[in-house]
Amino acid sequence: MTTAGKDVLVLHNINNITEGANGTGGNGTDSEDLLLQATDGNFYGANLGGGIANEGGLYQLTSTDAFSGFLFGSLNPPTDGTQPSGPLLQHTNGTIFGTANSNGPSGADGTFFSLNIGASPFIKLVTPVYAGKEETQVGILGQGFDGASVVKFGGTAATTTELTGTTFIMATVPAGAITGKVTVTTGSTTLSTSATYKITPTLKTFTPSSGPVGTSVTITGTGLEQTTKVTIDKIVASFMVDSDSQITVTVPPGAGTGKIIVITKGGSASSSASFTVN
Numbered sequence: 001m002t003t004a005g006k007d008v009l010v011l012h013n014i015n016n017i018t019e020g021a022n023g024t025g026g027n028g029t030d031s032e033d034l035l036l037q038a039t040d041g042n043f044y045g046a047n048l049g050g051g052i053a054n055e056g057g058l059y060q061l062t063s064t065d066a067f068s069g070f071l072f073g074s075l076n077p078p079t080d081g082t083q084p085s086g087p088l089l090q091h092t093n094g095t096i097f098g099t100a101n102s103n104g105p106s107g108a109d110g111t112f113f114s115l116n117i118g119a120s121p122f123i124k125l126v127t128p129v130y131a132g133k134e135e136t137q138v139g140i141l142g143q144g145f146d147g148a149s150v151v152k153f154g155g156t157a158a159t160t161t162e163l164t165g166t167t168f169i170m171a172t173v174p175a176g177a178i179t180g181k182v183t184v185t186t187g188s189t190t191l192s193t194s195a196t197y198k199i200t201p202t203l204k205t206f207t208p209s210s211g212p213v214g215t216s217v218t219i220t221g222t223g224l225e226q227t228t229k230v231t232i233d234k235i236v237a238s239f240m241v242d243s244d245s246q247i248t249v250t251v252p253p254g255a256g257t258g259k260i261i262v263i264t265k266g267g268s269a270s271s272s273a274s275f276t277v278n
Contacts, residue, residue, distance in 0.1 A: 014050075014059075016050040021051075021056075022049045035061070036087065036089070038119055042117075043063075044059070044096060044115075048084070048101070055103075056084055078103070080104065081101070081102060082100055092141055093121050095114050096115040098112075098113055123182065125139065125141075126138075133199070133222060134175050134222040135222075140170070140182065143166060145168070145169055145184065148186065149161070150185045153173050153180070153182055154177055154178035156174050156177040159172070160172040160174075173199065175222065177199050179197070181193050199266040200269070201221055201262055203219060203262050209275065210276035211276075212277065213252065213254075214250060217249045217251060217260070218248055219248070223264060224241065225264075227262055228263055228265060229262075231260070231261045232252060234258065235254050236252060237249045238250045238252065251275070258274050259275075
């Protein structure tokens, strides 16, 4: 379905008898009807009912829209429980965890279960948005961390880290960081995020504040190393990257008085004041 809610395409009609029923499990609340996209790129869900004796089961939906009903079989009632419900969660060791509502070794009490999908260990950031400016503090979940662990943002090492136990690091996005994966290297082991972390730019100052077409304008800020486009009054200008904290722009023909906008691989930043073309 598109973001406008149109062009709905049915990927698969779930078969009650062989594939279960009742969506992804849960009782219909937002928190329990979510599919889990694991780091192997596939989506996983739980059918609360249907299947053998209405026991439900787990399923997989690949990124190429292939549905595997009961890919791992219906849960075994005496040991694994039945009627699994969401949300499923993936540990940073790669394993998926979930709950079953009924049965198990203690009768109808249900179970906690784990599912090994063969995914490699990874790290996950404690933030809903994988983007931030330089000097932003980022919490990192993983395993096997120690005092010698090295955190990098797009290949640039963080200069400030704080370790809690072996599973959590608080790191500060360093100056010069570029958009890319976040990694933690401990000894010979390097763990990475599955998603890219974007370094968003800032635009602090520009000088001079006015001038005719052709004027060279120096812009300072952060996260400017990966600048891909600069506009003045919405007109594209030529530029040169001097450093991560400075770029030089030439006022383009056709530009009038207006804001300066810098666009990078991690986002965009606009000047608070307008550049005056005279």
